[in-house]
Amino acid sequence: xxxxxxxxxxxxxxxxxxxxxxxxxxxxxxxxxxxxxxxxxxxxxxxxxxxxxxxxxxxxxxxxxxxxxxxxxxxxxxxxxxxxxxxxxxxxxxxxxxxxxxxxxxxxxxxxxxxxxxxxxxxxxxxxxxxxxxxxxxxxxxxxxxxxxxxxxxxxxxxxx
Numbered sequence: 001x002x003x004x005x006x007x008x009x010x011x012x013x014x015x016x017x018x019x020x021x022x023x024x025x026x027x028x029x030x031x032x033x034x035x036x037x038x039x040x041x042x043x044x045x046x047x048x049x050x051x052x053x054x055x056x057x058x059x060x061x062x063x064x065x066x067x068x069x070x071x072x073x074x075x076x077x078x079x080x081x082x083x084x085x086x087x088x089x090x091x092x093x094x095x096x097x098x099x100x101x102x103x104x105x106x107x108x109x110x111x112x113x114x115x116x117x118x119x120x121x122x123x124x125x126x127x128x129x130x131x132x133x134x135x136x137x138x139x140x141x142x143x144x145x146x147x148x149x150x151x152x153x154x155x156x157x158x159x160x161x
Contacts, residue, residue, distance in 0.1 A: 001089075002023075002025035002026055003023065003025075003026075003088055003089045003091065003092035004023075004024075004025065004089075004091075005021055005022060005023050005024075005089075005091035005092070006020075006021075006022040006024065007020070007021060007022075007091065007113070007114070007116070007117045008020035008022075008117060009113070009116035009117040009119075009120070011116070011138070014138060015034065015138055016034075016116050016117070016119040016120045016138060017033065017034040017120060018031075018032070018033050018034070018120065019031065019032045019116065019117030019118065019119065019120040019121040019124075020117055021091055021094060021095060021117050021118075021121060023091065023092065023095060028040060028041065028095065029041055030045070030094075030095060030098060030121055031121075032117075032120045032121040032123075032124040032125070033120070033124070034120055034124070035124075036124065037124050037125075038098055038120075038121050038122070038124040038125035038126075040095075040098065040099070045098045045099065045100075045125045046100070046125060046126050047097055047098065047100070047122065047125045047126040047127040047145075047146075047147050048100045048103065048147060049126065049146075049147025049148060049149045049150065050147065050149055050150075051103040051104075051146075051147070051149075051150050053081055053082060053150065053153040053154070053157070054081065054082070054083060055082075055083040056082050056083055056103035056104055056146075056150060057082070057083060057084050057085075057086070057101075057102045057103045057104070058078070058079075058082040058084070058085045058086075058102070058103065058104045058105070058106065058154075059085075059086055059087070059088055059092075059093035059096050059097065059102040059104070059105050059106075060085065060086075060087050060088075060090075060093060060105070060106045060107065060108075061087065061088075061089055061090035061093060061106070061107040061108065061110070062087065062089065062090075062107075062108070063075075063087055064108075065107060065108035065109050065110050066106065066107070066108035066109075067108065068108050068109035069108035069109040069132050069141075069142045070108070070132055070158060074157075074158055074160075077157055077160060078106075078154070078157050078158060081154075081157045082104070090105075090107040090110070090114065090115065090118070090143075093105050093107075094118045094121060094122060094145075097122065097125070097127065097145060097146075098121065098122065098125045103146060103147070103150060104144070104145065104146035104150060104151075104154055105118075105122065105127075105143070105144075105145045105146070106132070106142075106143060106144045106145075106154075107142060107143045108132070108142050109141050109142060110141055110142070111141070112138075112139040112140065112141060115140065115141070115142075115143050116139075118143060118145070119138065119140075119143075122143075122145040123145075126147065126148075127145040127146055127147060127148075127151070128145065128146065128147070128148050128151040129143060129144070129145045130143070130144055130145075130151070130155070131143060131144070132144055132158055133158075134155045134158075134159070144158070
């Protein structure tokens with residue numbers, strides 16, 4: 001699988017302010033700075049918004065990480081609520097969201113350094129980024145990102161009893 005990545009993040013003042021995602025096998029380099037936008041190879045990136053939950057495309061990291069963060073029924077409900085759900089690994093999934101080829105991205109229980117660059121990359125691309133409980137705190141070990149119109153609907157599914 002050519003989806004392995006180099007991840008770099010800079011934390012300052014308790015916030016991630018620089019994020020870099022490099023997919024060497026695909027020849028793609030993504031970068032973002034807080035307040036400076038998200039970019040790939042000099043092209044500004046914008047997360048698409050406005051997808052309807054039942055028709056959206058959700059990409060996720062490792063299934064076992066997601067199942068460590070939410071229970072199996074919640075995970076199944078999330079997968080059933082969207083139009084399609086595919087696991088590509090967190091880095092490539094984030095790249096798909098940034099390039100407008102997916103509507104939502106999630107990652108489960110991972111180390112903070114495995115998720116750090118995505119905080120600023122996805123937010124600077126226009127996504128709302130929280131952990132799976134809906135908190136916007138750093139450090140975090142899970143993530144959910146989507147356009148501002150779709151993000152609350154995804155959280156509602158995760159929080160549903």
